[in-house]
Amino acid sequence: MIGPVWLASYPKSGNTWFRIILANLSRDEPADINTLRSADWTAGNRAPFDAMLLIPSALLTHDEADGLRPRVHEALVREAADAASDGMAPSFVKVHDAYTLTPNGEPLLGGIAAGAILIVRDPRDVAPSIASHSRTTIDQAIAILNDRDGGICTGTRGVSQQFRQRLLDWSGHAASWIDQRDIPVHVARYEDLLADPVHVFMAAMAFAGRPADLDQVRRAIGHSAFPALQAQERASGFRERPRPGDALGGPFFRQGQAGAWRDTLTETQVAAIEQAHGTMMRRLGYELSRPAGGGMGG
Amino acid sequence: MYFYCISGLSVESEIALPGRIAADRSGGAADVRIRSGRVPEFLEGAIAAAPTWQMTDRFFVLRIPGVARFLLCDGDTILFEPAPGTPVADLAIFLLGTVFGVLLHQRKYVVLHASAVCVAGRAVLFCGASGAGKSTIAAALGRCGYPLVTDDVCAVTLDRVPVIHPDGRQLKLWSEAIDALDLAAARHGPVRQCLEKYYVQPGFAHPAPAPVGAIYVLREPRPPATFGIEPLNPADSAAILHEQAYRRRLVAQMGQTALYFRAAIAIANAAGVFYLTRAMDFADMDRVVALLEDHWRAIGLEARAA
Numbered sequence: 001m002i003g004p005v006w007l008a009s010y011p012k013s014g015n016t017w018f019r020i021i022l023a024n025l026s027r028d029e030p031a032d033i034n035t036l037r038s039a040d041w042t043a044g045n046r047a048p049f050d051a052m053l054l055i056p057s058a059l060l061t062h063d064e065a066d067g068l069r070p071r072v073h074e075a076l077v078r079e080a081a082d083a084a085s086d087g088m089a090p091s092f093v094k095v096h097d098a099y100t101l102t103p104n105g106e107p108l109l110g111g112i113a114a115g116a117i118l119i120v121r122d123p124r125d126v127a128p129s130i131a132s133h134s135r136t137t138i139d140q141a142i143a144i145l146n147d148r149d150g151g152i153c154t155g156t157r158g159v160s161q162q163f164r165q166r167l168l169d170w171s172g173h174a175a176s177w178i179d180q181r182d183i184p185v186h187v188a189r190y191e192d193l194l195a196d197p198v199h200v201f202m203a204a205m206a207f208a209g210r211p212a213d214l215d216q217v218r219r220a221i222g223h224s225a226f227p228a229l230q231a232q233e234r235a236s237g238f239r240e241r242p243r244p245g246d247a248l249g250g251p252f253f254r255q256g257q258a259g260a261w262r263d264t265l266t267e268t269q270v271a272a273i274e275q276a277h278g279t280m281m282r283r284l285g286y287e288l289s290r291p292a293g294g295g296m297g298g
Numbered sequence: 299m300y301f302y303c304i305s306g307l308s309v310e311s312e313i314a315l316p317g318r319i320a321a322d323r324s325g326g327a328a329d330v331r332i333r334s335g336r337v338p339e340f341l342e343g344a345i346a347a348a349p350t351w352q353m354t355d356r357f358f359v360l361r362i363p364g365v366a367r368f369l370l371c372d373g374d375t376i377l378f379e380p381a382p383g384t385p386v387a388d389l390a391i392f393l394l395g396t397v398f399g400v401l402l403h404q405r406k407y408v409v410l411h412a413s414a415v416c417v418a419g420r421a422v423l424f425c426g427a428s429g430a431g432k433s434t435i436a437a438a439l440g441r442c443g444y445p446l447v448t449d450d451v452c453a454v455t456l457d458r459v460p461v462i463h464p465d466g467r468q469l470k471l472w473s474e475a476i477d478a479l480d481l482a483a484a485r486h487g488p489v490r491q492c493l494e495k496y497y498v499q500p501g502f503a504h505p506a507p508a509p510v511g512a513i514y515v516l517r518e519p520r521p522p523a524t525f526g527i528e529p530l531n532p533a534d535s536a537a538i539l540h541e542q543a544y545r546r547r548l549v550a551q552m553g554q555t556a557l558y559f560r561a562a563i564a565i566a567n568a569a570g571v572f573y574l575t576r577a578m579d580f581a582d583m584d585r586v587v588a589l590l591e592d593h594w595r596a597i598g599l600e601a602r603a604a
Binding site for chain 2: 034051053054056058060061067236237
């Protein structure tokens with residue numbers, strides 16, 4: 001029985017793109033972005049929890065639900081192993097949560113997991129992407145990146161189809177995955193995936209124990225090129241966009257670029273991000289636009 | 299002791315069950331008894347299990363860590379044991395939901411995960427997963443004068459026609475929905491002290507069984523689905539209704555797959571099955587109600603109950 005490989009990332013960091021490449025791996029024709037089946041389940045989704053435990057997770061507090069989520073992961077893996085004929089292929093599961101402990105003190109995402117592929121992206125590019133996705137200002141998006149108690153679906157006045165997912169701040173999210181010692185983690189930078197998709201993707205697959213064929217990967221990446229994804233979204237929409245049916249808001253597949261922040265962010269905004277996350281940015285190889293310890297002033 | 303009629307069964311309970319239809323204390327024994335007692339952590343010889351439950355042919359244990367454990371016996375007795383510090387009032391929501399739903403499964407009822415209102419004497423069902431908006435639509439329709447038949451747990455019996463059995467006078471809504479639908483005056487207590495979800499009585503209830511009139515499966519307008527109502531063909535109707543079984547995992551575990559397929563076909567034959575596709579946006583609710591009323595006229599259900 002082999003546990004899942006988490007496809008972990010802070011939001012708006014290339015997780016969906018990675019999953020689209022995965023979905024295209026075993027296909028001759030481009031995968032329909034609205035019928036992606038590359039991830040076997042999404043860790044934030046309440047439905048498998050509710051179906052398995054027979055308790056509506058919405059009737060539990062966020063912390064109570066977190067306490068049970070590891071049990072659900074184990075049970076889902078056991079079931080998948082029972083159902084699979086070979087029982088060996090690790091499944092990929094999308095996850096935005098930071099690597100945290102439940103109120104019982106156990107890792108929310110440790111346990112049965114085989115490992116994690118952590119996709120990271122320059123926070124200066126994440127900020128405008130969040131702003132577009134969530135229809136906030138860029139300053140609000142930066143406040144999200146800098147919020148040490150950050151999370152998604154954190155509300156208590158209604159219910160979302162997803163669990164509360166603790167993100168921490170951008171640095172805390174990356175550190176939580178990289179510094180934990182429970183499961184192996186492989187870091188892939190979004191920027192490297194853009195620059196050299198074939199080799200970065202193949203390295204991630206090798207880490208996951210599912211080495212992929214070079215030609216297969218080349219074809220999958222061709223089918224997952226941004227212009228092709230944008231054309232699909234223009235023609236038929238994208239079901240993973242927030243607020244489906246909402247005519248407002250930009251497309252999900254925006255630019256697929258690295259470094260666009262240089263034309264988007266003000267100097268003050270760049271400084272706010274670099275001041276909060278300079279240490280982790282340098283650790284991940286993102287060059288700062290100003291010297292370390294530089295203040296907000298000009 | 300409290301006495302109720304829930305999903306067509308007489309129920310005798312040691313604790314109050316908010317919003318249920320009160321019944322006279324009858325001479326005979328109740329169909330279902332709910333009382334406090336010792337509940338084992340685990341069942342010996344379980345034939346099916348998951349981290350929070352185990353079952354045998356006769357028994358079922360549901361464990362909600364930090365809240366309570368429940369033991370169901372033979373479809374007629376429910377024992378509850380609260381965890382230390384849990385207010386007993388917090389148990390009702392679990393008793394009325396999963397626990398009663400499992401009990402109905404033990405009694406070989408067909409149970410759908412649906413809320414229903416009464417339109418011209420017929421039950422109109424809204425099916426969907428938790429959080430799909432079943433109760434919100436039922437509440438919005440209740441505010442427009444359509445009586446509530448059931449919320450969340452929808453018991454069906456198959457006589458000449460499929461009949462839906464009422465479960466109570468109140469539904470359960472989050473404060474967000476209560477505010478958006480302007481139902482603060484209809485709000486009762488919270489379903490749990492620690493949650494902002496409340497029992498709400500938006501209007502009248504329909505206290506008698508009602509033949510099924512139409513069934514809507516709720517979905518969001520994610521591509522390729524777009525706003526509107528779309529009929530399902532008979533084969534798809536039966537398959538989709540089977541998917542809408544309450545706590546569906548138990549249908550197979552309890553050997554009732556064939557029963558559900560038969561029921562789904564009977565229900566699909568007796569009533570139209572439709573997708574209702576709309577954004578989960580409270581601001582759109584009037585438009586959804588208008589769409590439904592138009593649809594009821596089109597399929598021959600009267601627009602307004604007398």
